[in-house]
Amino acid sequence: MNIIKARQLVHEYIRRDEEGNVESIQTALNHVDIDVKEGQFIAILGHNGSGKSTFAKHINALLSPTEGSLWVDGKDVADEENILAVRQTAGMVFQNPDNQIIASVVEEDVGFGPENIGVPTETIWTRVADSLRSVGMLKYRNHSPNKLSGGQKQRVAIAGVMAMEPKCIVLDEPTAMLDPNGRKEVLRAVRELNQKKGITIILITHYMEEVVDADYVYVMDKGEVVMKGTPREIFSQVGKLKEHHLDVPQVTLLADILRQSGINVPLGVLTREELVEAIMRIAG
Amino acid sequence: MLRDITIGQYYPADSVIHKLDPRVKLFGTLIYVISLFCIKGVVGFVVATFFMAGMIALSKVPFKFMVKGLKPIMILMLITALFNLFLTPGDVLVSFWVLEITKEGVQNAVLMTIRLIYLILGTSVMTLTTTPNQLTDGLEKSLRPLNKIKVPVHAIAMMMSIALRFIPILIEETDKIMKAQMARGADFENGNMLKRIKNMIPLLVPLFVSAFRRADDLAMAMEARCYSGGAGRTKMKPLTYVKRDYIAYAVIIVYLLLSLLCGRI
Ligand SMILES: Nc1ncnc2c1ncn2[C@@H]1O[C@H](COP(=O)(O)OP(=O)(O)OP(=O)(O)O)[C@@H](O)[C@H]1O
Numbered sequence: 001m002n003i004i005k006a007r008q009l010v011h012e013y014i015r016r017d018e019e020g021n022v023e024s025i026q027t028a029l030n031h032v033d034i035d036v037k038e039g040q041f042i043a044i045l046g047h048n049g050s051g052k053s054t055f056a057k058h059i060n061a062l063l064s065p066t067e068g069s070l071w072v073d074g075k076d077v078a079d080e081e082n083i084l085a086v087r088q089t090a091g092m093v094f095q096n097p098d099n100q101i102i103a104s105v106v107e108e109d110v111g112f113g114p115e116n117i118g119v120p121t122e123t124i125w126t127r128v129a130d131s132l133r134s135v136g137m138l139k140y141r142n143h144s145p146n147k148l149s150g151g152q153k154q155r156v157a158i159a160g161v162m163a164m165e166p167k168c169i170v171l172d173e174p175t176a177m178l179d180p181n182g183r184k185e186v187l188r189a190v191r192e193l194n195q196k197k198g199i200t201i202i203l204i205t206h207y208m209e210e211v212v213d214a215d216y217v218y219v220m221d222k223g224e225v226v227m228k229g230t231p232r233e234i235f236s237q238v239g240k241l242k243e244h245h246l247d248v249p250q251v252t253l254l255a256d257i258l259r260q261s262g263i264n265v266p267l268g269v270l271t272r273e274e275l276v277e278a279i280m281r282i283a284g
Numbered sequence: 285m286l287r288d289i290t291i292g293q294y295y296p297a298d299s300v301i302h303k304l305d306p307r308v309k310l311f312g313t314l315i316y317v318i319s320l321f322c323i324k325g326v327v328g329f330v331v332a333t334f335f336m337a338g339m340i341a342l343s344k345v346p347f348k349f350m351v352k353g354l355k356p357i358m359i360l361m362l363i364t365a366l367f368n369l370f371l372t373p374g375d376v377l378v379s380f381w382v383l384e385i386t387k388e389g390v391q392n393a394v395l396m397t398i399r400l401i402y403l404i405l406g407t408s409v410m411t412l413t414t415t416p417n418q419l420t421d422g423l424e425k426s427l428r429p430l431n432k433i434k435v436p437v438h439a440i441a442m443m444m445s446i447a448l449r450f451i452p453i454l455i456e457e458t459d460k461i462m463k464a465q466m467a468r469g470a471d472f473e474n475g476n477m478l479k480r481i482k483n484m485i486p487l488l489v490p491l492f493v494s495a496f497r498r499a500d501d502l503a504m505a506m507e508a509r510c511y512s513g514g515a516g517r518t519k520m521k522p523l524t525y526v527k528r529d530y531i532a533y534a535v536i537i538v539y540l541l542l543s544l545l546c547g548r549i
Pocket residue numbers: 013014026027028046047048049050051052053054055
């Protein structure tokens with residue numbers, strides 16, 4: 001079964017003036033179809049304002065569809081009664097690490113989610129320890145979040161979601177405010193959760209390098225899904241990506257330039273090693 | 285400079301005081317503050333000093349760290365002391381121009397200054413050794429009876445704990461904005477009071493904008509983690525009294541009696 005299934009999903013932000021008359025309508029999602037299988041690592045790419053966050057918020061029932069439908073683990077998000085269940089199934093990590101940590105001590109923050117859903121005290125403690133361990137933050141459990149680096153804060157936020165034992169985690173540009181090291185830390189943690197615990201990951205990002213390992217990639221532009229495929233399929237279409245204001249990873253770009261100047265490297269090169277190997281082969 | 289404010293900051297350490305039930309600490313702080321305003325004599329202050337010194341020693345928070353919390357209220361203390369010094373009627377010791385210093389004035393000034401210092405130190409023992417969450421948990425549980433008269437105790441407690449969590453963040457942000465504007469020629473240090481206040485306005489606007497953005501983000505993050513008010517919540521760290529809490533209550537009561545007995549001497 002697909003853990004996430006969006007069918008013709010439409011979302012309109014409607015701005016009203018003081019009398020309640022519609023002032024303007026902004027279509028942020030325009031008939032979107034997205035399917036995610038359990039255990040997959042999915043990436044969603046897109047230029048600013050392409051509707052990525054709007055989609056993410058639907059998965060967590062923070063917004064509800066204007067038209068069309070979205071099922072999370074078989075539950076319709078538009079149904080009020082499902083809201084808490086949906087939020088438990090699909091956790092959400094936001095961009096700004098400071099604005100999503102609620103407590104002043106790391107372990108208390110991780111315990112916040114389980115407290116909300118009424119998990120018994122002893123179970124909360126084991127869950128908190130397990131989740132902090134799984135993101136490599138166990139030794140910081142008694143620290144204040146203010147003293148952590150951005151990457152560490154984001155890993156705490158991920159642990160906070162993990163403690164609710166979700167099947168799926170949606171990360172909305174979790175690395176946008178981090179330095180390269182923090183970015184690596186967070187991605188490593190996310191990848192491990194996907195591989196070791198089988199958690200479905202939906203990673204929304206601007207950084208092409210983060211997409212290379214994904215099982216499947218969706219590219220959005222102006223509220224529509226404009227491209228989808230494996231990273232290799234996506235990155236072999238350098239021209240089309242540029243049309244949607246996206247840059248490709250440097251190696252891929254270099255490979256593409258080489259191809260255009262007549263050197264026969266394969267399409268959609270993703271890593272430096274692949275490119276080196278291809279060039280070595282051509283050079284004999 | 286704004287970072288020196290220690291109120292609302294937790295200092296992690298492994299001490300008896302840290303482990304005490306927050307309700308005990310709240311009660312103790314309340315008693316201590318009340319006692320400070322009842323004490324009028326030297327012996328009373330000796331008792332209060334010993335009590336606080338004992339608490340600070342037990343808390344394992346470095347004394348230097350506590351004293352840092354006094355710096356921001358220096359000016360307030362000075363003003364209070366000066367008012368007391370010059371405006372208390374009584375036996376005139378010295379006088380010049382229209383100002384008179386009286387014996388009672390000196391006494392009051394010293395008394396008020398000591399009280400203020402002890403007040404800040406005493407309350408920071410509590411805030412430094414109790415996480416804001418424990419503190420609000422303690423308040424929530426102590427004030428639970430008010431639920432019956434429709435006071436939203438849980439909501440208030442949650443609001444307080446979030447405010448406490450964001451105080452250091454907002455202070456840091458103010459510092460940053462201040463520096464950024466100082467780099468562009470803004471002046472927060474010179475000129476008269478009115479001018480300085482006026483110079484603060486461009487500081488407040490970005491601060492408010494960002495505070496509202498944060499509040500919005502945070503509300504969403506809380507909702508995403510299934511927060512829906514106090515009903516049906518469990519606690520990771522439920523408050524239960526153990527032996528040391530009863531001992532602490534006893535110590536507090538003994539202190540209260542002592543300070544009442546010796547307070548006037
Ligand atoms: N609360 C809102 N009210 C009105 N319009 C909104 C609101 N949030 C987003 N929009 C609009 O909806 C569109 C999609 O926004 P969304 O935040 O989903 O984009 P995004 O892909 O996440 O962009 P970014 O990369 O900047 O995060 C944008 O045009 C945006 O201006």
